[in-house]
Amino acid sequence: MAKKRKAARRKKSFLASRTFLVASVVVLGVIIAAASFFAFTGDEKPKRPVRTKPVVTTEMQVDVIVDNLDYTPRDLTVPKGATVTWKFQDDLPHNVTEDRGAFESDTLQKGDEWSRVFDTPGTFYYYCTLHHIMLGTLVVAE
Ligand SMILES: [Cu+2]
Numbered sequence: 001m002a003k004k005r006k007a008a009r010r011k012k013s014f015l016a017s018r019t020f021l022v023a024s025v026v027v028l029g030v031i032i033a034a035a036s037f038f039a040f041t042g043d044e045k046p047k048r049p050v051r052t053k054p055v056v057t058t059e060m061q062v063d064v065i066v067d068n069l070d071y072t073p074r075d076l077t078v079p080k081g082a083t084v085t086w087k088f089q090d091d092l093p094h095n096v097t098e099d100r101g102a103f104e105s106d107t108l109q110k111g112d113e114w115s116r117v118f119d120t121p122g123t124f125y126y127y128c129t130l131h132h133i134m135l136g137t138l139v140v141a142e
Pocket of ligand 1: 093094095128129130131134
């Protein structure tokens with residue numbers, strides 16, 4: 001009788017250690033996944049959104065509306081020498097900051113505007129430093 005109980009206890013302890021092993025592997029997996037996630041996103045610049053409704057224009061004066069935590073159009077191509085004006089219409093303050101520092105507006109409020117002449121061809125990725133979900137692309141054509 002006592003022998004049987006002892007065997008049962010041994011079986012239970014084996015099960016417990018196996019459960020512990022599985023739990024350890026799961027916890028370790030979660031830690032590795034979290035660590036790699038933070039390592040990957042840590043100092044990286046914001047990711048570009050999927051290109052939606054790209055606008056290509058030959059106009060020399062082009063507006064980008066800043067509203068609802070977004071730039072519209074998000075993806076704009078203008079001719080070399082064009083003036084782009086960001087018009088701030090959101091209730092929240094925003095700015096226009098190029099990823100590599102090519103240009104940077106002040107943080108502006110509803111009703112404000114910020115203009116810049118683009119004489120250098122290239123692709124400029126910009127975002128709002130206050131809201132990293134706000135991502136825009138400006139292409140200055142040759
Ligand atoms: Cu913002």
